[in-house]
Amino acid sequence: MEVSSSVRGTFVHLVKDVFPSLTTEDPLYNVIALASILMVALVIYIIARLVVRPQIASWVYKTNNLWDNALQEHGFFRRLMHLFPALFIFLITPILIDSESVFHGLLIKSAQLYMFYSGLLALFALLSTIEDVYNASALSKRAPITGFIQVLKLGFAILTILFSISLIVDKSPLLLVSGLTAIAAVLLLIFRDTILGFVAGIQIAANRMFNTGDWIAMPKYEVDGEILEIGLTNVKVQNWDKTISTLPTYSLTTEAVKNWRGMQESGGRRIKRAVHINIHSIKLCDSKMLDRFSKVRYISEYIENKTNELRAFHRDYSIDESDLLNSRRLTNIGTFRAYLEAYLRKHALVNQSLTLMVRQLPPTELGLPLEIYCFSARKDWVEYEHIQADIFDHVMAMLSVFDLEAYQRDGHLTQLSHCFPVSESQPAKQADAADKPTE
Structure with missing residues (x-):
């Protein structure tokens, strides 16, 4: 409280130095306060963007960790920079502007909404980083998590929208949620593919049915290639002709799919x-053929063993080898x-x-x-x-x-x-026969 009073007193003193007759109840004071807050917030953002963020980036690239590089690539730190000016507006507005002013509520709600969505985007970047780090590990070969990451993103987005609406209308989020039950059937239709994809994703992950990199074939959809991505609602497959096929995720559990992973993991x-x-x-083979075959390296031993076997058979049953009806031959x-x-x-x-x-x-x-x-x-x-x-x-x-x-x-x-050769004289004979008159 003492800090707030000191900040407000200092600001009012500076304003009265420029406008001696101005009071805090004057509308012009609120306009000056609003402009001052926005200008300082802009300066804070510029400092965070041009000074703080490059310094963080230099620290990140000096380390050998992969996760902080992924955070930088997905813009996690860049999105966090937006929180500083919004947080400043949210904290300083109640100090400089009276609660009865229309600018008070407008700035507070705007700052809160800005923080909601900046935080949501930073959270999206964090989840994408977790997905990248997981995909780079050996565990990704056992179960993909892309679908679950997308479910989390969707859930946080829905929560952010609910809190935003409740903030704008000044109603409790629970009241909004209770009102959604009236349109639950409509929501089920809208999110039908999402719900089916989420359930299919759980089945795929639990049973290790498919994973990115698997070669699958689905004749119904003319799909034959490798899975690029298993998402919440869609699966991307790159066919061998380099075309990309997009399928509903639930089709992997409801349609006939041939997965060649077993072949890839086997010995051949x-x-x-x-x-x-x-x-x-x-x-049948005669003696000349057998002599020729016996010179073939791979079956020379086979020919010798078979010949001895047949000779013993003929001897035991007193069969002449020249007897084609009763003898055995190769x-x-x-x-x-x-x-x-x-x-x-x-x-x-x-x-x-x-x-x-x-x-x-x-x-x-x-x-x-x-x-x-x-x-x-x-x-x-x-x-x-x-x-x-x-x-x-x-x-x-x-x-x-x-x-x-x-x-x-x-x-x-x-x-x-x-x-059945045709002799050269046959066409001439046929021609002569055609020239003879019939009786």
Whole structure:
């Protein structure tokens, strides 16, 4: 009280030095007081902006901490500077201006509103800093907090608006809140996506369903790419063609979504592709073929073991090996399948600890599908495609070694044309026949 009286007395004395006949009840006094308060507040803001804030920035960049750098980047200190002039106006106005003056209430409420919204923006910067620091930590790989940060921002914004309205109308905030129950249905419609997104965010975080950086695919929305951000109401996904898709957050919990995180965290990426073999090229192996196959490094031991096994079988059952009806013989397709499996077992870029097999699928009108099922040790898309292409380059090139052919429609038609050649004399004979008169 003594400080307030001293400040007021000093100000009144300075005013009377300029205007000797002026009293505190005179309207001109309030105008002078208002102008003086605003001018000093402006000076305080300029000093805070040009002197205090650069000094804080220099201190921040001298430290090795990341959190204070994030505060500076999000403008936390810049927004705090607005609180100083508003706080000065709020404190000095009751001292210099009488409460009966219209300027008193106007300045007090304006200063309070200014502090509310400056504090809200500073709080937003603080929350954004917390989000950045969290995203830079290892915990961000387990659960995103972007949605929760947005919920907090929305909640603080709603509270600020409620306090602002209650300040302007001079009513209790509880009275305003109680009045909102009458329009609760309208608010539910307005904030429908927000509520659904908030619930979905809790499910996503609790169950670790998705996270930023996950590769997801949603055919319904033509989405296939990495999650950039999981927000309160929207999820941003960058597709592999570099386009950005924006989805409702709740769609991640209500729609069918394929998450490739399991593949990325596993030991390999699956290769599952078939080569269609022309059924007409499948045959039994004769001795010449077996001699040729035995020189192939990967299956030389396989050929020897199979030959000894078949020889023992024929001996035990007294079967002549030349008896095609009762003897057992190797086939080129079976030998080729054994070769491919041995080739994959020796491949340095195929994960040997995961499932690896070469299998036959049911024959179709396109031939006999011979499928390779294994896992690439490299999961990066480009490297994965190179490994897969190299494997099938080798598969296609080795078909002829085992007297096999890949099926394709035009090649099959060409083979039929070789089976039924058309002689050069046939067109001439057909022409002569056309010239003969009919009886």
